[in-house]
Amino acid sequence: MNHEELVSVMRRLSIEAGTKIMEIYEADDFDVKEKSDSSPVTAADEAADALISAGLREAFPDVDLVTEEQAESHTGAGDTFLIVDPLDGTKEFIKRRGDFTVNIAYVESGVPVRGVVYAPAKGRMFYTTATGKTVEEAGPFDPETPGETTPITVRTSDNDAxxxxxxxxxxxxxxxxxxxxxxxxxxxxxxxxxxxxxxxxxxxxxxxxxxxxxxxxxxxxxxxxxxxxxxxxxxxxxxxxxxxxxxxxxxxxxxxxxxxxxxxxx
Structure with missing residues (x-):
């Protein structure tokens, strides 16, 4: 896998999907349906899924793709695959609370080695670079041109606080x-x-x-x-x-x- 290309494609698709999601989120109303497991799904989930899955399949046709909204993709993948939740936090989306994300990741030998998490309503985007280090990108977000990024790292924890x-x-x-x-x-x-x-x-x-x-x-x-x-x-x-x-x-x-x-x- 070419990780430079992978990160570029995942980042671009997450922003494009986020734009579609926000168009629906900011509309006066949107339909909410119920899936077979009783969880909710909206037009935003479906539109984002169609965009991301088409883009990933075009860019990486030989890599298995698992996506929440396509049940047929949930079986048959090995331990190396692309995996997508086009709108994570659908309940937050429906309640217009903003805490929802676009999730795209690449799993290699059972380990998620590259990923992007984009929260369009929050204006925050986090992703792993080609070298595997994580950055947060500052908006506004252009799908073709990355903005300024800041390396992030976990904090030194105080177990008393x-x-x-x-x-x-x-x-x-x-x-x-x-x-x-x-x-x-x-x-x-x-x-x-x-x-x-x-x-x-x-x-x-x-x-x-x-x-x-x-x-x-x-x-x-x-x-x-x-x-x-x-x-x-x-x-x-x-x-x-x-x-x-x-x-x-x-x-x-x-x-x-x-x-x-x-x-x-x-």
């Missing part, structure tokens, strides 16, 4: 119970894969997820965090979270800066 981020729409008692094991200075909520990016940018130390997620929800944010020096491990045994699982369902996991002293999970 941790910054914790958790899901805005999927917070539960089990998550709160686990967080209570830590000395927390500040707690914030965020939607979509932005939680990974907040840890990557040094704006949080710890993001535990004790709830259902799919690989397309996490791969891009996971890549961004890895490129900033962070880690993502399974909640059950604290081994690295890997990709290419059957049906692409994740176990519970913890994303964190390496200085965080992880607590027991049982």
């Amino acid at each position: 941790l910054l914790v981020v958790a899901s805005k729409s999927h917070r539960d008692q089990a998550t709160d119970d686990y967080i209570s094991k830590y000395k927390v200075e500040d707690m914030k909520s965020a939607g979509s894969s932005l939680k990974f990016c907040l840890v990557a940018a040094g704006e949080a130390d710890l993001y535990p997820r004790l709830g259902r997620t799919m690989e397309w929800d996490t791969a891009a944010g996971h890549a961004v965090l890895l490129g900033a020096g962070g880690k993502v491990v399974r909640f059950d045994d604290l081994t690295p979270l890997t990709y290419g699982k059957a049906e692409h369902a994740n176990p519970f996991f913890i994303a964190y800066a390496p200085d965080v002293e992880l607590k027991e999970t049982n």
